[in-house]
Amino acid sequence: MIVNALEKIMEELLDEYIDQFHMECTCPTCRNDVLALVLNRVQPRYVTSEDKITYVRAEFFDRQQMTSLLVSLAECARIVSENPRCDNRKA
Amino acid sequence: MIVNALEKIMEELLDEYIDQFHMECTCPTCRNDVLALVLNRVQPRYVTSEDKITYVRAEFFDRQQMTSLLVSLAECARIVSENPRCDNRKA
Known part of the structure; x- marks a missing residue:
């Protein structure tokens, strides 16, 4: 089992x-x-077990790290919002 | 569904x-x-459907790209081989 802990975070x-x-x-x-x-866009953090996700998550309790994730996420939310691929676009 | 196509590749x-x-x-x-x-270590290639993995895979048929993946893989195989976490280490 391998998983990118950032998927969950x-x-x-x-x-x-x-x-x-x-x-x-x-x-x-x-x-x-x-x-x-x-x-x-963000550095992947692959781990080989579920409980290691908790360690990675703990690292991101650091305010600065969390802020940088949030900034990236907000930016990507803006890009998708302006260029939706789905058909639900409000008329 | 999202998946890093490179996991499969x-x-x-x-x-x-x-x-x-x-x-x-x-x-x-x-x-x-x-x-x-x-x-x-390698740039992730997240896609939102299984069939898009095929597109990403096709990109890596480019000899140079494939070689760079293989070089990274061989390097990581060497590191793990020299520092195995399992207990099967030959005495």
Whole structure:
């Protein structure tokens, strides 16, 4: 088993802050596009067991690290919001 | 659904070339350690559907790109082989 701990961390951040990003659409397609976009921009943190995700998460309790993740996430939410691939675009 | 296309590509490369890396041990722990290590070193390529993995894979048919992946993989196989975390180390 290998997993990029940031997949889970970013997903949790998106859940927590999505309302504050004021995205045009928050459908699964748009959410996945934001996650894929941001995960391609930040340094991956692959681990070989679930409990190691907790260690990585703890590292990001550091305010500065968390802020940099949030800034990247907000930027990607803006990009997807302005260029949605889904068909839910408000007329 | 989001996935780092390189997870699959690197796993296929490891299967294909593992014998040529002459690792001390090729147990699941050592294999996963090599994959986690190399995936933390190469640019992630997250996609939002399985069929997009095929596009990413096609990009790496470019000899130079493939070579650079293989060089990283071989380096990580060497590191893990010299520092195995499993207990199968030959006495």
